[in-house]
Amino acid sequence: MITSKQRSYLGKLANEIPDIVFIGKNGITNDILDQVRNNLKARELIKCKIQQNSDMTAKEAADIIAEKIHCDVVRTIGNKFVLYKKNLELKNNIIPSKNAIRKEKRKKVPNRKKSKK
Secondary structure, eight states, X not given: OOOHHHHHHHHHHHTTSOEEEEEOTTOSOHHHHHXXXXXXXXXXXXXXXXXXXXXXXXXXXXXXXXXXXXXXXXXXXXXXEEEEOOOTTOSSOSSOXXXXXXXXXHHHSOOOOOOOO
């Protein structure tokens, strides 16, 4: 389970990655599940797209896949959704710890002093 701050961080990272898995009129088949599993193992974070001829919504598809593969749904927007699953075999995990995100946010906020004019 990921926190809301981690989910936000992953959502920002997902903006830059292309769609990898496409779900069409056949819905979620075993081939789609295998493709999602393999991509999550290699990348940890993937973006999927529901084609126009599909009968499913992105929310429905994301929930079904997350339940079957035991991964986290980062977000669903329109006909796209983002999935995350931590891979312990990778040396550099894509998601930082909870404390690292807090420290990163503190660094971004500059301490401004009002100048006297």
